[in-house]
Amino acid sequence: MLDYRLDEEYEALRKTVREFARAEVAPVIGDFYEREEFPYELVRKMGAMGLFGLPFPEEYGGMGGDYFALCLALEELARVDSSVAITLEAGVSLGSMPIYRFGTAEQKRRWLPELCRGEALGAFGLTEPGGGSDAGALRTTARLDGDDWVLRGSKAFITNSGTDITALVTVAAVTGTTADGGKEISAIIVPSGTPGFTVAGRYSKVGWNASDTHELSFVDCRVPAENLLGARGRGYAQFLQTLDEGRVAIAAIGVGLAQGCVDECLRYVAEREAFGRKIGMYQAIQFKIADMEARAHTARLAYYHAAARMLRGESFKKEAAIAKLTSSEAAMANAREATQIFGGYGFMNEFPVGRFYRDAKILEIGEGTSEVQRMLIARELGLPRSA
Template sequence: MSTIAFTAGELPDEYEDLRRTVADFTDNVVAPVSESHDTAKTFPYEIVSGMADMGLFGLPFPEEYDGMGGDYFALCLAIEELARVNQSVAITLEAGVSLGAMPVYRFGTEEQKQEWLPMLASGKALAAFGLTEPGAGSDAGGTRTTARLEEGDAGSEWAINGSKAFITNSGTDITRLVTVTAVTGQREGRDGTAKPEISTILVPTSTPGFTAEPAYNKVGWHSSDTHPLSFDNVRVPEANLLGERGRGYANFLRILDEGRIAVGALAVGAAQGCVDESVRYAKEREAFGAPIGSNQAIAFKIARMEARTMTARAAYYTAAAKMLAGKPFKKDAAIAKLVAGEAAMDNARDATQIHGGYGFMNEYLVARQYRDSKILEVGEGTTEVQLMLIARELGL
């Protein structure tokens, strides 16, 4: 696809065609079953299969790996459209590509790419990114999971022990791979003191000793798959090291920077969904003999929701454009994640208020958006972490 270019806010044809296709799929396939999956807390395998058939999981990958030959912005557009109606489905795509397959594409050997990317790009299999630990959330450098090189029957092997927390797409029937960050030794820091050497290692989920523990009982994202993971002397070949040894910390920071743009897109979709539902309801619902949208208090609230959404969309578009142009984008990604996450939460709160008592009923989309949106101020870097990153990029 071509370089992102905007004229009066319009997308180039190839992006607009993709957006419309995903929007149609969202409205006609995802929307009708979203409430039932959310209520039953079931993973939407039939929706994921449909997304796979559309090639969404392969959007940013080259055709040589069975991808669609698109780019990261195309992925973001798809995620945004899905999140209008179902954040669980949107995060399944985001995590499956940005956190699951992208580390292999960015840092894998050609052999690793050939082994894993066609499977993951097809959407017939999912991968997860095992970073967060029970005692190391925002402090990702506090990793306690260890991986030691030991001699095994087939040569040198990594023996992995430890645990991970809040890992998306890690326990589905089609999950085949988890990329794990682990301490593989010690290195000398800039201040001369010993620091943990963190590396990333590919762990097939069929490996003995790997366990996806029972799924979490979450406030929202009920049809997204999220598990704690445990590693009990999990042994994989030395060749499963992903990227250079000791570069795991730096590599996953790059992955998280990219992921913040995609989560920003997801949050924009959620915010837009709240606007759409509120406009529809304000036109249909009557009180005191007139549609409630004729009440300036309601109209102005929705106007602010639209302004938040447009501002957040511009932020993630800007970050994506810089990323694709090869320019520094860390600050822009943090800003996109920050403003979009807050827009989603604020819009969900306002949409629930506009809907009154109906907004408190789970069968209404705005109620689900309200429950789902809070994690957008926490996952892939909290609001406070984004502020820290922005301040740091400003030299503060």
């Protein structure tokens, strides 16, 4: 028998994060957003709540939960603000999770406790300035020189990479040539402050303005050989798994944004009057909000399904792509409709829907564009690779 009701622990977590988002995030995040300032105090509070340690075992300072618990937290945060949500998502699924999944006992002991407490952030250096969706076209290199890896190259659009509490970036780099002449790709942990590792200035972004995003460069950057994460040459497989899991988390953020648009519209139409009536009485407005709710609900079921398959140890690549595609398009459509319902006020940054509209588009790009998701779905259906 299918049952999509949350059990008591999940429901308690969802309510706790929702209350935090409404009481702590909502009143202040607009100012952070306008100043393009990273919200350190909110991150500290999320760390104290255990949100950065949700899916990790207690032995590493985690909460002993699972990935679905993280997704629930992300959805509730994104109902209020996506900058805070993506900071948590990237900190966990891209910063900490690769170390937990592939790290040695010593690497886990060294890095995870501080990351789980939210006292430090990790980042994942995959995308490059000329690479975009072609993740296999890496140009950053790492060569062994005695007991050190020496890195050269650059990365682009890396979240959580330049904060005052960023502790490390896991860098995907070409470390040699495979037997068939292809690129041998490995993952290497580069601690912040390592000589030769430079963090460029903050990007001027359309959205996610209270999150941290930078371009990184590596010029003869030397780290110990033991900073290799997982087996040499397994970097490509590692980041594919990381991205599959991350797409479920990004889907949860998309659902949160889509639902947040519904929340804001319901409040607004109960107060705003036009032509002598509350605008919530007009069927045209009611139909828009009904469609918005239907999109959020459908996308939520998609990411619940993908997360359930993940937790059962079943293949979930197709389901993750469906969830990410569905939720990002729902977020974009709902943000557009919410802005329309708010009219001129929807175009003002002081109203959350204006921020939602600016934040929604990146969900159709980051962690694999909508086109990449369709390509993955087609491949999982057995269709031939297109030219």
